[in-house]
Amino acid sequence: MNIKQVILKAFHDHPGRFISGEELSQTCGCSRTAVWKHIEELRKDGYEVEAVRKSGYRLLGAPDRLSAAEITAGLDTDRMGQHVIAHDEVVSTQPLAHEAAARGAKEGTLVLAELQTGGKGRLGRPWHSPKGTGIWMSLIIRPAIPLPKTPQMTLLTAVSVARAIREETGLPVKIKWPNDIFIGDKKVCGILTELNAESDRVNYLVIGIGLNANSVAEDFPEELARIATSLRIESGEPIKRARFIQQFCRIFEEEYDHYLAHGFARAKAEWEKHSYTIGRWVNVQTISQRLEGRAVGLDEEGVLMVEDQDGAIHKVYSADVNY
Numbered sequence: 001m002n003i004k005q006v007i008l009k010a011f012h013d014h015p016g017r018f019i020s021g022e023e024l025s026q027t028c029g030c031s032r033t034a035v036w037k038h039i040e041e042l043r044k045d046g047y048e049v050e051a052v053r054k055s056g057y058r059l060l061g062a063p064d065r066l067s068a069a070e071i072t073a074g075l076d077t078d079r080m081g082q083h084v085i086a087h088d089e090v091v092s093t094q095p096l097a098h099e100a101a102a103r104g105a106k107e108g109t110l111v112l113a114e115l116q117t118g119g120k121g122r123l124g125r126p127w128h129s130p131k132g133t134g135i136w137m138s139l140i141i142r143p144a145i146p147l148p149k150t151p152q153m154t155l156l157t158a159v160s161v162a163r164a165i166r167e168e169t170g171l172p173v174k175i176k177w178p179n180d181i182f183i184g185d186k187k188v189c190g191i192l193t194e195l196n197a198e199s200d201r202v203n204y205l206v207i208g209i210g211l212n213a214n215s216v217a218e219d220f221p222e223e224l225a226r227i228a229t230s231l232r233i234e235s236g237e238p239i240k241r242a243r244f245i246q247q248f249c250r251i252f253e254e255e256y257d258h259y260l261a262h263g264f265a266r267a268k269a270e271w272e273k274h275s276y277t278i279g280r281w282v283n284v285q286t287i288s289q290r291l292e293g294r295a296v297g298l299d300e301e302g303v304l305m306v307e308d309q310d311g312a313i314h315k316v317y318s319a320d321v322n323y
């Protein structure tokens with residue numbers, strides 16, 4: 001952690017309280033003048049810090065900016081989100097996360113941006129990522145699992161994002177197989193999982209998460225207006241994006257550790273409980289096959305099971321599912 005991060009963490013640990021310059025200088029291991037300089041920098045970053053002689057410093061307000069300091073202060077995890085690479089503008093966070101992972105970035109590293117000019121969805125589709133309105137981030141994980149199990153990571157992520165949304169906003173979110181989070185019949189979040197592997201060994205996964213957090217209706221172009229929504233549109237209130245990321249990291253880490261120790265059953269049960277897909281009549285389009293039937297559940301591995309009109313069960317590994 002750098003000094004700014006240490007100061008923010010101290011404010012976070014003592015909400016609403018004055019912290020003396022002396023105490024901060026001890027915590028940071030630097031002079032009181034250096035503390036003062038860093039407080040000035042925090043002010044330039046948009047933090048509102050009150051300074052009162054003899055009492056010290058108190059944090060009154062934080063900007064809704066996705067900086068490394070803002071995310072790591074108040075983060076309750078061992079690995080997830082402990083390293084944050086924050087950008088203002090990028091083409092897409094996905095290739096940057098691949099580069100970081102190839103250079104050895106630790107598990108749990110997050111690459112994020114305020115704006116993506118070329119955000120990507122699956123199969124080369126675009127992901128609309130306007131400035132400051134959403135959470136556009138890529139998470140690096142290095143699970144020691146066999147290749148065929150990697151799609152479970154998308155489901156695990158969906159379960160974690162959905163729970164974070166429920167806990168933070170109370171909104172009734174549903175998961176549409178395999179990678180969309182819906183509120184009502186509109187998409188609020190998409191997940192893109194990319195893999196780097198050799199023969200049957202996973203080197204790392206980059207999990208891209210695009211969440212419309214504080215977008216208002218005008219932020220969506222015409223072609224998305226009918227199919228997309230945001231947490232703010234649904235709840236009527238803006239959310240603190242940094243806090244949301246902290247909550248997501250905590251939930252994801254807990255789910256991920258449970259998964260590595262005990263397997264997929266718990267995430268599968270939660271996925272099914274909050275599924276938008278199960279019980280619906282669906283059209284499935286895989287690369288090689290078209291199929292119609294009722295989505296009846298996930299199998300033990302997380303593969304979608306679809307029952308056709310003759311009662312035959314088909315396993316759908318990777319496909320687009322329409323309703």
Ligand code: BT5
Pocket residue numbers: 091092093094116118119120121122123125126127128129135136137138179180187188189190191192208209210211212224227228229
């Ligand atoms: C996804 O693809 O839903 C995965 C989206 C992943 C985005 C994240 S953001 C951080 C990271 N960096 C990236 O460059 N990407 C990841 P897919 O299932 O293919 O859905 C794409 C479709 O969703 C598009 O064809 C549009 O119809 C729709 N769409 C595009 N932008 C949207 C938005 N902001 N909100 C809702 N729907 C959107």
